[in-house]
Amino acid sequence: MRLPLVRSSAPAGHRTVWWVRAALGALGLVALGYAIFGFLANVPPAQLIGVAAWLAVALLVHDGVLVPLTTLAGGGLSRLTYGLSPVQQGIVRGALLVGAVVTLLGAPLIRAQQVLQPRGPGSGANGTVLQGDYALALGVFWVVLVVAAAAVVAAAGLYGRRSKVRKTRS
Amino acid sequence: MNRLTTFLQQRMEAVSGRFSSPLRSRRLTVVLGRWLGLAFTVCFLTGLFSHLLQDPPTWMLFLTRPVWLYVATQGIHITTGIASIPLLAAKLWSVFPELLRWPPLKSVVHALERASIALFVAASLVEVTIGLLNTFQWYPWPFSFRDVHYWLAWVIIGSLALHIAVKMPLILAHWSRRSDAAAIASDTEGEVPAGKTVPAAVKPGTGHGWSRRGFLAAITAGTGVVVLTTAGQSFAWLSGLNLFAPRRMDTGPQGVPINRTAAQAGVAEAALAPDWVLTVSSGSVQKTFTLAQLAALPQYSYGLPIACVEGWSQGAQWRGVRIRDLMATVGAPADAELQISSMEKGGVYGRSFMPAAYSQDEQTLLALELNGEPLDLDHGYPARIIAPGRPGVLQTKWVHKVEVI
Numbered sequence: 001m002r003l004p005l006v007r008s009s010a011p012a013g014h015r016t017v018w019w020v021r022a023a024l025g026a027l028g029l030v031a032l033g034y035a036i037f038g039f040l041a042n043v044p045p046a047q048l049i050g051v052a053a054w055l056a057v058a059l060l061v062h063d064g065v066l067v068p069l070t071t072l073a074g075g076g077l078s079r080l081t082y083g084l085s086p087v088q089q090g091i092v093r094g095a096l097l098v099g100a101v102v103t104l105l106g107a108p109l110i111r112a113q114q115v116l117q118p119r120g121p122g123s124g125a126n127g128t129v130l131q132g133d134y135a136l137a138l139g140v141f142w143v144v145l146v147v148a149a150a151a152v153v154a155a156a157g158l159y160g161r162r163s164k165v166r167k168t169r170s
Numbered sequence: 171m172n173r174l175t176t177f178l179q180q181r182m183e184a185v186s187g188r189f190s191s192p193l194r195s196r197r198l199t200v201v202l203g204r205w206l207g208l209a210f211t212v213c214f215l216t217g218l219f220s221h222l223l224q225d226p227p228t229w230m231l232f233l234t235r236p237v238w239l240y241v242a243t244q245g246i247h248i249t250t251g252i253a254s255i256p257l258l259a260a261k262l263w264s265v266f267p268e269l270l271r272w273p274p275l276k277s278v279v280h281a282l283e284r285a286s287i288a289l290f291v292a293a294s295l296v297e298v299t300i301g302l303l304n305t306f307q308w309y310p311w312p313f314s315f316r317d318v319h320y321w322l323a324w325v326i327i328g329s330l331a332l333h334i335a336v337k338m339p340l341i342l343a344h345w346s347r348r349s350d351a352a353a354i355a356s357d358t359e360g361e362v363p364a365g366k367t368v369p370a371a372v373k374p375g376t377g378h379g380w381s382r383r384g385f386l387a388a389i390t391a392g393t394g395v396v397v398l399t400t401a402g403q404s405f406a407w408l409s410g411l412n413l414f415a416p417r418r419m420d421t422g423p424q425g426v427p428i429n430r431t432a433a434q435a436g437v438a439e440a441a442l443a444p445d446w447v448l449t450v451s452s453g454s455v456q457k458t459f460t461l462a463q464l465a466a467l468p469q470y471s472y473g474l475p476i477a478c479v480e481g482w483s484q485g486a487q488w489r490g491v492r493i494r495d496l497m498a499t500v501g502a503p504a505d506a507e508l509q510i511s512s513m514e515k516g517g518v519y520g521r522s523f524m525p526a527a528y529s530q531d532e533q534t535l536l537a538l539e540l541n542g543e544p545l546d547l548d549h550g551y552p553a554r555i556i557a558p559g560r561p562g563v564l565q566t567k568w569v570h571k572v573e574v575i
Contacts, residue, residue, distance in 0.1 A: 017339075020335075021335045021338050024335040025332055025336070027328075028331030028332030028333075028335060029328065029332060031324050031327055031328025031331060032325060032332065033328075035321050038320075043313065047312065048313075051322075054296050055292035055296055056292070058295035058299065062262065062291070071188070086380075090380050090381070093388065094388035095388075097385075097389065097392055098391050101255075101256040101395070102392065102395055102414070104259070105302070105396045105414055108302060108303065108306070109416060112303065112306040125431060125434050126307065126428055126430070127422070128422035128427035128428045129416050129417060129427070130306055132412075132416075134413075
């Protein structure tokens with residue numbers, strides 16, 4: 001494996017970095033070895049197959065579906081927001097990213113509620129878990145986000161136009 | 171064969187080009203990596219603390235003050251776990267084209283490095299997913315959560331150390347804005363390898379108005395929002411913003427949430443039986459107490475939080491008999507180590523071990539009342555343990571036996 005060179009002028013720095021890398025690498029390998037030993041000693045083989053399957057599926061779903069989707073969405077967004085200024089496009093992208101992050105956390109809650117509390121909060125075995133109205137909260141969050149982003153985009157547009165007008169006058 | 175390799179390489183480069191973005195720079199990866207590395211490390215250490223409290227080695231030091239110790243450590247564990255979800259997604263997005271590098275395996279060492287990264291990524295994705303779902307008490311996986319979550323944590327922390335060791339020159343070269351500029355200057359002087367993403371600083375003005383800072387600001391905002399709207403399950407001062415956590419404060423019987431109901435534990439009948447007695451024993455000395463006899467002993471009242479491994483916590487007022495007073499009735503020393511048994515049959519937490527640090531603490535109670543009323547059946551009626559700074563799973567409910575061991 002070709003490792004890029006450390007760009008440092010002091011040879012003493014080189015040596016320190018080398019030692020830190022060696023120590024971290026060794027510690028990492030020890031921890032990994034401990035983890036593998038722990039898995040083999042504590043998790044039954046049938047469950048280990050389940051863990052391996054979850055690990056493989058996680059990689060496939062993330063690298064094969066989620067990231068390509070974000071790239072497609074990004075490309076589509078560039079077309080949709082073509083007429084907007086770079087700042088306005090940035091605001092749209094930022095708002096969508098925040099919305100996506102909150103949805104990533106909110107969607108599993110809604111699904112879990114459907115599975116565990118199918119007839120509304122409190123219908124399951126334990127009424128003190130998953131009792132919020134997460135679908136409503138997520139909906140309201142998106143509405144607020146869209147309205148706020150639209151307002152900022154409009155404000156940025158107005159400000160841009162005014163500063164352009166001022167420039168031509170001066 | 172050569173033609174096939176060239177064809178594949180061209181295809182991979184084309185796909186890689188499709189995924190390349192001026193945003194995907196090493197500087198961005200380093201900035202995100204620092205945050206994610208910090209979140210993972212804090213999450214690992216607080217998780218390890220929780221694990222050691224539940225499964226203590228002989229050298230373990232038990233702290234009973236501050237009484238909100240476990241509220242803080244487990245709240246931080248769950249909150250950093252939640253924060254690491256958007257950070258992990260952003261970090262992996264920033265290095266995605268690396269996945270499409272061609273040839274996929276250049277040497278044995280390269281193959282090992284890629285395998286270790288695949289393991290690191292897969293373990294991280296599974297760890298945060300099962301951690302999040304576990305806070306919902308939703309278990310859609312075919313393995314034991316506790317063991318797998320714990321051992322995957324070791325896989326992740328080991329992989330993290332190894333990853334930093336391997337990537338340290340790159341990390342150092344892009345650590346600060348100044349070093350980043352120097353690294354880019356020297357990179358662009360030399361040969362730029364095929365498929366390498368161009369750092370944002372080299373190619374400004376992408377036309378999307380989407381700079382590295384813009385992206386980082388959005389990820390920070392997204393992470394901030396999910397933290398602020400979920401941490402209210404653990405920290406009372408944020409409970410007003412709690413929109414997306416599976417738990418709420420001040421709900422449930424007597425204003426306290428429940429982890430396991432009496433029905434789930436299958437104890438309702440035994441707990442409500444009129445002939446319930448508590449057995450206290452030390453060596454050959456054994457005594458039994460009815461609920462009325464326990465209530466006749468000196469009662470103490472303390473405001474103590476109950477904090478669950480799943481991150482939620484709740485402050486409450488508990489009233490009952492001090493454990494050390496109870497031990498004195500059978501002649502046991504105040505600093506005895508105890509085994510507390512629940513009427514719950516089976517289950518990992520039907521019995522708990524109480525180290526001396528808790529048994530001799532004046533605030534460790536066999537609680538009979540919660541928030542001014544007799545314990546609700548779901549809170550462990552007729553009697554439960556409440557000790558300062560302990561995980562909720564060790565605050566045994568429906569107690570029927572306390573023994574010196």
